Amino acid sequence: MGIDPGSRKTGYGIVDMDGPRSRHIASGCIQTASDRPLPERLKTIFEGLTAVIQSWRPAEVAVEQVFMHRNPDSALKLGQARGAALCAVVLAGVPISEYAPRAIKQAVVGSGAADKSQVQRMITLLLSLSEPPQADAADALAVAICHGHTRQTLRRFGSAAVLAGRRR
């Protein structure tokens, strides 16, 4: 399961990576009401993700690593949403891995410099979707696929140590 946390929209995407291909299981977006108080919005994210995790029981969760943000105000908002999202995952007892944005684009598009629309197009192709997923759901599916690829590669080489190193 991949998660793309955000104070207004939190995308999630669940992918089955057991076979040779990635299969889309579920994806969507948890939207918070911008006119509601902050604690209530964090509750929506926490409870929304908890419900998704309880429904689909993902084995592992992956999120995008956050690097230096330009704007402190948006960094605080993203942080709060991220805190709520990660709490939901860790309290459900699901292990979390983090991936750099470049690694995610590399895994999905084949180039670390790909833009958002290229990621969305490749997600649609890779998962044989009839239409492009919503933008935040697409980002969540991308980090799920990146994690799936990484796991498969590591399993092939039997290197659990490297995987452990990637987990934060």
Add this chain to the structure above:
Amino acid sequence: MGIDPGSRKTGYGIVDMDGPRSRHIASGCIQTASDRPLPERLKTIFEGLTAVIQSWRPAEVAVEQVFMHRNPDSALKLGQARGAALCAVVLAGVPISEYAPRAIKQAVVGSGAADKSQVQRMITLLLSLSEPPQADAADALAVAICHGHTRQTLRRFGSAAVLAGRRR
């Protein structure tokens, strides 16, 4: 109950404001292990505060409002800790109020421009503590007292509407 969230230390303080004076009930600091992964540290904050809330059953919780942060990286870290802390409170069903830093200093020291050590000294005096509380616990007690004063003033004037306006 006042909470002062932080990625390394989250202070909390519980004060009984039912009588004419503030009485110290409990205070302390939830410390996260800086060498542990982020999700685990957020879990420590969430579970620590949940345990405190379950022990003391505070009627209301108050936190300091965060204004524009200088450093985006620390804003993200604070945001994540704050997200975990607010999730613990809101999931326990306790209402949350936020107060501006100046309002907290004004309520405790009588001046919005007071420094940290003045707040710590006044908290020790106001709550008749035998020694100054740990810094983050003192900040949490300060926001609890600020909230208690505000509630008492409003109750005196029977103005629940103003209190509702302060709640975010």
